[in-house]
Amino acid sequence: xxxxxxxxxxxxxxxxxxxxxxxxxxxxxxxxxxxxxxxxxxxxxxxxxxxxxxxxxxxxxxxxxxxxxxxxxxxxxxxxxxxxxxxxxxxxxxxxxxxxxxxxxxxxxxxxxxxxxxxxxxxxxxxxxxxxxxxxxxxxxxxxxxxxxxxxxxxxxxxxxxxxxxxxxxxxxxxxxxxxxxxxxxxxxxxxxxxxxxxxxxxxxxxxxxxxxxxxxxxxxxxxxxxxxxxxxxxxxxxxxxxxxxxxxxxxxxxxxxxxxxxxxxxxxxxxxxxxxxxxxxxxxxxxxxxxxxxxxxxxxxxxxxxxxxxxxxxxxxxxxxxxxxxxxxxxxxxxxxxxxxxxxxxxxxxxxxxxxxxxxxxxxxxxxxxxxxxxxxxxxxxxxxxxxxxxxx
Amino acid sequence: xxxxxxxxxxxxxxxxxxxxxxxxxxxxxxxxxxxxxxxxxxxxxxxxxxxxxxxxxxxxxxxxxxxxxxxxxxxxxxxxxxxxxxxxxxxxxxxxxxxxxxxxxxxxxxxxxxxxxxxxxxxxxxxxxxxxxxxxxxxxxxxxxxxxxxxxxxxxxxxxxxxxxxxxxxxxxxxxxxxxxxxxxxxxxxxxxxxxxxxxxxxxxxxxxxxxxxxxxxxxxxxxxxxxxxxxxxxxxxxxxxxxxxxxxxxxxxxxx
Numbered sequence: 001x002x003x004x005x006x007x008x009x010x011x012x013x014x015x016x017x018x019x020x021x022x023x024x025x026x027x028x029x030x031x032x033x034x035x036x037x038x039x040x041x042x043x044x045x046x047x048x049x050x051x052x053x054x055x056x057x058x059x060x061x062x063x064x065x066x067x068x069x070x071x072x073x074x075x076x077x078x079x080x081x082x083x084x085x086x087x088x089x090x091x092x093x094x095x096x097x098x099x100x101x102x103x104x105x106x107x108x109x110x111x112x113x114x115x116x117x118x119x120x121x122x123x124x125x126x127x128x129x130x131x132x133x134x135x136x137x138x139x140x141x142x143x144x145x146x147x148x149x150x151x152x153x154x155x156x157x158x159x160x161x162x163x164x165x166x167x168x169x170x171x172x173x174x175x176x177x178x179x180x181x182x183x184x185x186x187x188x189x190x191x192x193x194x195x196x197x198x199x200x201x202x203x204x205x206x207x208x209x210x211x212x213x214x215x216x217x218x219x220x221x222x223x224x225x226x227x228x229x230x231x232x233x234x235x236x237x238x239x240x241x242x243x244x245x246x247x248x249x250x251x252x253x254x255x256x257x258x259x260x261x262x263x264x265x266x267x268x269x270x271x272x273x274x275x276x277x278x279x280x281x282x283x284x285x286x287x288x289x290x291x292x293x294x295x296x297x298x299x300x301x302x303x304x305x306x307x308x309x310x311x312x313x314x315x316x317x318x319x320x321x322x323x324x325x326x327x328x329x330x331x332x333x334x335x336x337x338x339x340x341x342x343x344x345x346x347x348x349x350x351x352x353x354x355x356x357x358x359x360x361x362x363x364x365x366x367x368x369x370x371x372x373x374x375x376x377x378x379x380x381x382x383x384x385x386x387x388x389x390x391x392x393x394x
Numbered sequence: 395x396x397x398x399x400x401x402x403x404x405x406x407x408x409x410x411x412x413x414x415x416x417x418x419x420x421x422x423x424x425x426x427x428x429x430x431x432x433x434x435x436x437x438x439x440x441x442x443x444x445x446x447x448x449x450x451x452x453x454x455x456x457x458x459x460x461x462x463x464x465x466x467x468x469x470x471x472x473x474x475x476x477x478x479x480x481x482x483x484x485x486x487x488x489x490x491x492x493x494x495x496x497x498x499x500x501x502x503x504x505x506x507x508x509x510x511x512x513x514x515x516x517x518x519x520x521x522x523x524x525x526x527x528x529x530x531x532x533x534x535x536x537x538x539x540x541x542x543x544x545x546x547x548x549x550x551x552x553x554x555x556x557x558x559x560x561x562x563x564x565x566x567x568x569x570x571x572x573x574x575x576x577x578x579x580x581x582x583x584x585x586x587x588x589x590x591x592x593x594x595x596x597x598x599x600x601x602x603x604x605x606x607x608x609x610x611x612x613x614x615x616x617x618x619x620x621x622x623x624x625x626x627x628x629x630x631x632x633x634x635x636x637x638x639x640x641x642x643x644x645x646x647x648x649x650x651x
Contacts, residue, residue: 020509218521221513221520222517222521224506224508224509225517228506228507229505231500231504232559233517234488234489234492235500235504236562237521237566
């Protein structure tokens with residue numbers, strides 16, 4: 001359910017953050033957000049620089065998830081191509097920074113890499129949207145482009161595949177990418193561990209606020225309108241192709257930024273970023289967190305990646321299977337995702353009161369579990385549950 | 395009813411829709427659309443005068459919807475041209491045609507179900523530099539949905555959804571309105587509401603082209619009727635003449651009457 005109350009136009013940037021197209025706009029939301037942010041900022045101080053460095057990867061992925069939330073969650077275009085722009089930017093950054101060398105080379109490589117990713121998204125988007133590719137065909141085409149990149153990059157092992165002094169390296173990829181640094185020789189900052197963590201957290205926060213302003217502004221209506229009914233929106237005078245191209249390009253740029261940070265985080269770049277597994281993972285993050293929620297995309301990313309890390313340490317072969325199971329459970333229990341689910345619960349208790357809310361909630365859960373077990377062929381007799389109510393309470 | 399002059403300042407109503415001295419607002423020249431071997435519209439020369447309220451009738455498969463979609467730009471013609479209010483529409487994108495002053499209401503309600511009623515009306519307005527709150531209030535009043543402004547559009551009845559979509563289409567102050575079976579599936583009361591809404595917009599000078607099956611509704615709103623059959627114009631004229639025409643009765647009305 002969208003927030004239907006329209007905030008008074010008070011002016012100021014803080015006011016622009018709230019609006020009909022974000023789920024959390026209340027003071028309670030912002031209070032919880034502030035507490036969450038404080039914990040995130042304090043994390044390196046508690047856990048130490050090494051852990052912060054490891055965790056910063058999740059925040060890097062958070063940017064990638066935001067890019068998918070914008071194009072898929074808000075505009076309704078399912079793209080498997082976010083990792084393609086992510087990888088293109090990562091490779092470009094590696095090639096440019098290693099060729100130029102030095103801190104200055106790294107500084108210059110950042111905008112160049114993001115620009116190349118943005119341009120790639122623009123070109124692909126132009127041919128798709130102006131060529132009349134729609135709906136599921138966009139998903140297929142973006143996936144194909146990603147897989148073609150994987151195949152191509154994987155066969156670049158020979159020494160003939162080099163750009164300047166950098167060899168593309170086939171399956172092994174490009175090693176030796178240095179930690180993130182900005183500036184010129186003598187006056188530069190190099191970021192790793194806690195410093196990199198805070199830097200990425202800051203970027204993620206800025207991007208999140210930027211995206212909130214975007215979706216709650218004039219443009220946001222166009223995005224949601226295109227998601228809901230493309231034909232109607234065109235017949236209300238919107239240049240649908242142009243809007244779709246603009247959002248696709250913007251989300252390509254965000255994915256590119258994420259890719260650059262990824263390359264500097266791991267100090268290498270290889271074709272695994274173009275695999276079907278990695279292309280699918282952002283969809284899982286965003287589905288779990290709630291695709292119509294920007295913050296949900298980030299939260300989903302952190303949860304999944306945390307679990308993936310745990311599984312890969314403790315049961316490495318099954319990591320991706322567990323992720324699949326988690327996705328299936330979340331789709332069954334919280335079809336709209338975790339954050340919209342939490343908001344629905346909050347609204348539910350707000351409406352019914354705590355006491356009645358708990359009763360109704362219990363009935364709902366019992367009914368759902370019984371339906372689920374029943375459909376799975378398990379014999380569910382009335383004695384299993386004391387209340388025995390069949391009423392579905394939504 | 396709010397002051398309609400503010401919503402529609404472009405045209406004065408045509409005094410006599412049937413009479414001479416009026417100006418052609420829409421004209422198709424030899425308009426042909428083929429789908430493979432099927433000719434949906436066959437060299438149609440069709441025109442609508444400014445300020446007119448024209449109904450387009452015909453049996454299923456006569457080419458009514460095709461003609462409508464050629465005008466909105468959802469389809470592009472195989473041959474022929476479309477002119478509208480000084481523009482050659484033939485190669486224009488749908489959104490450019492809307493900017494030229496055309497608006498459309500689809501047959502089944504195309505509204506944004508997850509948005510509120512007011513937000514639905516905001517979508518077309520956010521793009522423009524018009525005074526959103528003012529137009530919003532007037533439009534809500536005009537389509538009699540002021541009380542439901544903040545309700546989710548998915549909670550509206552079928553008739554209310556149809557009114558809301560007409561509301562969305564008129565926020566942009568169109569000169570020419572296309573309606574595809576605006577009362578399909580509606581109750582008698584809902585049909586009367588729509589008829590009154592259309593008549594009041596027409597009185598303010600809006601030109602209408604209405605595709606309709608319901609002859610009673612056609613009689614209620616329109617004086618001029620065009621009958622399409624097998625992709626060509628069969629007859630055109632005042633409603634009384636059309637209804638008494640032998641061939642029209644045989645081909646079309648015979649089935650309904």
